[in-house]
Amino acid sequence: MEFSYNWDWSVLLCTVEDVEIGCIAPYFYWIVEGFGWTIAVASAAWVIAFSWGSFIGILRTLEAPIWLVVPFLKPSMKYKSSVIETGNGAVMINIGWFLHGFATVYVTIFRNIPLLVQMFLWYFVLPEVVSKEAGMWLKREMPLPEYWTAVACLGLYTASRVGEAVRAGINSITQGQHYAAMAIGLTRVQVYRCVLLPVAYRIIIPPLTSDFLGIFKNSSLALTIGVLELTAMTRQIDEYSYQTFEAFTAATVLYILVTAIVMFAMRIVEGRVAIPGMISLGAK
Amino acid sequence: MEGSFDFAIILKSVPYLAEGMVLTFQLTFLGIAGGIFFGTLLALCRLSPFAPLSFVAGSYVNFFRSMPLILVIFWFYFLVPFIVGHPVGGFWSVTLAFIMFEAAYYCEIMRAGIQSVTLGQVYAGQALGLTYRQNMQYIVLPQAFRNMIPILLTQAIVLFQDTSLVYVVGLGDFLVHADIVANRDNRLMEMFTTVAIVYFIICLLGTFYIRRLQRKLANA
Amino acid sequence: MLKKLLLSTVAIAFVATIQPAEAAESRVLKRIKERGVVNMGHRESSVPFAYIGKDGKPIGYSMDICNMYVDKIRKVLKMPNIKVKHVPVTSQTRIALMANGTIDMECGSTTNNLTRQKQVAYLAVTFITGTKLASKKGSGIKEVEDLNGKAISLSQGTTNEKAIKRIMREKGLKIKIVPVKDHPQGWLALETDRVDAYATDDVLLYGLISKSKNPDQFQVTGRFLSYDPYGIMVPQDDSKYQRLGNVLLADLMRSGEMQKIYDKWFNPGPTGINMPISDTLRVAYEIQALPH
Numbered sequence: 160m161e162f163s164y165n166w167d168w169s170v171l172l173c174t175v176e177d178v179e180i181g182c183i184a185p186y187f188y189w190i191v192e193g194f195g196w197t198i199a200v201a202s203a204a205w206v207i208a209f210s211w212g213s214f215i216g217i218l219r220t221l222e223a224p225i226w227l228v229v230p231f232l233k234p235s236m237k238y239k240s241s242v243i244e245t246g247n248g249a250v251m252i253n254i255g256w257f258l259h260g261f262a263t264v265y266v267t268i269f270r271n272i273p274l275l276v277q278m279f280l281w282y283f284v285l286p287e288v289v290s291k292e293a294g295m296w297l298k299r300e301m302p303l304p305e306y307w308t309a310v311a312c313l314g315l316y317t318a319s320r321v322g323e324a325v326r327a328g329i330n331s332i333t334q335g336q337h338y339a340a341m342a343i344g345l346t347r348v349q350v351y352r353c354v355l356l357p358v359a360y361r362i363i364i365p366p367l368t369s370d371f372l373g374i375f376k377n378s379s380l381a382l383t384i385g386v387l388e389l390t391a392m393t394r395q396i397d398e399y400s401y402q403t404f405e406a407f408t409a410a411t412v413l414y415i416l417v418t419a420i421v422m423f424a425m426r427i428v429e430g431r432v433a434i435p436g437m438i439s440l441g442a443k
Numbered sequence: 444m445e446g447s448f449d450f451a452i453i454l455k456s457v458p459y460l461a462e463g464m465v466l467t468f469q470l471t472f473l474g475i476a477g478g479i480f481f482g483t484l485l486a487l488c489r490l491s492p493f494a495p496l497s498f499v500a501g502s503y504v505n506f507f508r509s510m511p512l513i514l515v516i517f518w519f520y521f522l523v524p525f526i527v528g529h530p531v532g533g534f535w536s537v538t539l540a541f542i543m544f545e546a547a548y549y550c551e552i553m554r555a556g557i558q559s560v561t562l563g564q565v566y567a568g569q570a571l572g573l574t575y576r577q578n579m580q581y582i583v584l585p586q587a588f589r590n591m592i593p594i595l596l597t598q599a600i601v602l603f604q605d606t607s608l609v610y611v612v613g614l615g616d617f618l619v620h621a622d623i624v625a626n627r628d629n630r631l632m633e634m635f636t637t638v639a640i641v642y643f644i645i646c647l648l649g650t651f652y653i654r655r656l657q658r659k660l661a662n663a
Numbered sequence: 664m665l666k667k668l669l670l671s672t673v674a675i676a677f678v679a680t681i682q683p684a685e686a687a688e689s690r691v692l693k694r695i696k697e698r699g700v701v702n703m704g705h706r707e708s709s710v711p712f713a714y715i716g717k718d719g720k721p722i723g724y725s726m727d728i729c730n731m732y733v734d735k736i737r738k739v740l741k742m743p744n745i746k747v748k749h750v751p752v753t754s755q756t757r758i759a760l761m762a763n764g765t766i767d768m769e770c771g772s773t774t775n776n777l778t779r780q781k782q783v784a785y786l787a788v789t790f791i792t793g794t795k796l797a798s799k800k801g802s803g804i805k806e807v808e809d810l811n812g813k814a815i816s817l818s819q820g821t822t823n824e825k826a827i828k829r830i831m832r833e834k835g836l837k838i839k840i841v842p843v844k845d846h847p848q849g850w851l852a853l854e855t856d857r858v859d860a861y862a863t864d865d866v867l868l869y870g871l872i873s874k875s876k877n878p879d880q881f882q883v884t885g886r887f888l889s890y891d892p893y894g895i896m897v898p899q900d901d902s903k904y905q906r907l908g909n910v911l912l913a914d915l916m917r918s919g920e921m922q923k924i925y926d927k928w929f930n931p932g933p934t935g936i937n938m939p940i941s942d943t944l945r946v947a948y949e950i951q952a953l954p955h
Contacts, residue, residue: 175620222667271647272639273604273618273641275618276635282630283631284635299856305841352686377511379514383611385841390511391819395819395820398755400776401781403759404763407517410514411518415510418508418509524764532765535711610754613751623708626848627708627714627715
């Protein structure tokens with residue numbers, strides 16, 4: 160081989176002398192710290208992705224009109240089909256098409272822009288287009304600006320994927336269940352809360368697992384806006400020690416380990432909560 | 444940063460940006476072509492009755508699917524020159540990274556595609572005296588491929604978006620060229636907004652095309 | 664006529680079969696000869712050492728030196744058609760790309776230090792600078808100590824990053840660090856008030872200021888926080904190849920040509936950086952102008 164590479168695993172323990180900086184802390188701790196940030200980014204982003212994504216997914220399954228009661232509003236004849244006068248001064252507006260449209264536009268936008276570009280939009284562009292005070296808050300005053308920007312970006316991005324999974328889950332439930340639930344007098348909220356969602360979530364465990372692992376892996380993009388997560392720490396060790404591959408190997412092992420554990424755990428969960436007689440949507 | 448957007452600055456750099464877009468498309472096409480090729484081979488291995496072969500293919504897929512693409516890009520970027528023993532340009536290292544990475548995903552798609560071909564077809568092929576290879580080549584794979592076209596294309600859009608990650612190694616794709624212009628002219632906001640819109644339009648057109656194709660295939 | 668032609672053919676054949684002595688012994692020259700290409704690693708935003716010009720091609724002080732280096736290689740290998748392939752590098756990728764043989768030279772603003780010499784080698788020192796701080800005028804920041812409780816952006820993988828972190832450790836300063844990929848991002852962070860200061864080599868700070876929208880808004884302050892002598896980076900363990908570059912630089916420094924290249928980029932330079940040569944650098948030129 161033309162190029163020499165001297166493997167030296169001891170760099171992870173930082174026993175190599177470093178003429179410039181000395182041993183700050185064993186690089187091993189850098190990896191632990193980076194791993195901690197990776198988990199922190201991924202789990203916080205998942206909370207957003209799961210809750211907001213579920214909401215988006217549900218909105219996209221709504222079909223019948225949804226009436227919003229607005230008091231003291233004069234109905235305009237133009238939107239007759241979506242406005243009803245209640246008679247006591249208030250009107251009811253059909254916002255179903257609006258909610259449905261909003262969710263669709265949301266999913267379209269967030270799925271069709273590369274995540275890295277979205278990250279830059281949140282980090283570089285957003286603080287400059289809002290008011291000066293809000294911009295300063297985003298950049299300086301809120302705690303851990305880089306971290307929360309990355310979390311928001313990853314969460315909102317993955318929400319579009321979770322939303323699609325939830326929609327697919329709800330749509331895969333036979334209409335009969337829906338009608339049966341309405342027939343026993345449940346309100347629409349109850350239909351979703353007690354019948355549709357509990358079934359849908361069980362069906363979509365595999366795609367949700369893959370979305371969660373997606374967040375976990377995509378959290379590495381946070382390094383581009385200065386979050387020192389696992390991949391960034393790996394790069395940093397490389398820069399300090401010039402032992403590229405030891406650090407990369409350590410990070411790779413960690414990523415694979417977590418993925419394996421999550422997949423294993425979710426398979427057990429899936430088996431536990433499976434509804435007898437129903438097959439899951441299947442791993443993608 | 445001064446408030447007003449100045450989009451005129453972007454018009455001046457269109458040729459340079461177009462150059463970056465060419466590289467983005469090159470990466471995408473090579474990634475798709477190589478990914479589908481190796482992915483199909485992997486899928487055949489995974490479905491092979493010979494246990495060690497399917498185990499190796501399965502491990503390959505699981506390995507690459509557990510890794511963040513950024514890390515894979517870094518690995519290949521630094522490792523490939525070591526392995527081949529002489530320097531290869533960043534472009535080929537990264538292309539190889541995409542091919543190997545995408546192969547894992549295309550493998551799963553092709554596997555589903557192959558399994559979607561009814562067994563009767565396979566038996567019919569066997570009855571005609573076709574060898575395994577002929578059966579795959581003329582009967583199963585063409586159908587698997589056709590069934591999976593929409594999903595393959597959806598994955599292609601994902602790959603198109605993912606090529607932006609070469610940013611981390613500074614390879615001159617669309618995003619990197621935009622970044623360079625943005626930094627040179629101090630116009631980061633305009634540039635990133637433009638980049639987002641361009642990606643969005645291209646991906647959206649792709650999505651519409653796929654949806655049309657899906658309808659067509661469903662009617663056929 | 665025929666005889667002449669035959670003779671010249673024989674001569675060409677003969678020249679082609681003997682390897683130039685350098686190429687025979689030098690690993691890097693050998694691979695350049697085989698490929699007919701020099702892979703020139705360069706930074707994209709180190710003004711005015713190596714940055715992307717208006718036509719999209721890298722230009723700068725280091726780029727000029729590197730192009731002369733390539734000319735020298737062409738002459739020595741007797742291959743006037745050797746092509747140059749530009750490979751963009753960042754502060755994070757340059758060392759690894761040099762160590763794994765992707766690039767044959769790195770032209771930018773790289774500090775020659777002993778840690779890095781474990782992986783790469785350098786040509787003679789072509790510039791001398793050190794870490795300083797840039798901040799907004801009126802921010803009241805003079806020295807790094809004034810940043811206690813404030814925020815600073817630092818390019819990852821630079822000697823500046825390490826220098827600042829070392830001082831923070833020694834003095835127990837609490838400064839929030841915003842890690843950035845490269846100079847423009849670090850500068851942007853300062854410009855948009857994300858941080859209070861950006862630290863890098865003072866010459867680069869002047870370069871960044873000269874290209875900013877409101878140059879009057881910024882200041883470079885404080886003492887030198889590190890000593891950063893720049894050199895063109897070359898692969899390790901190839902003294903023949905390295906010597907070729909050092910011969911070139913000694914010649915340039917002896918003849919005064921080096922001073923002219925310096926003035927072209929710095930005094931005042933295309934970006935208006937306006938930095939006459941320092942006494943230290945002039946002396947460095949003199950000391951390194953080794954005789955034949």
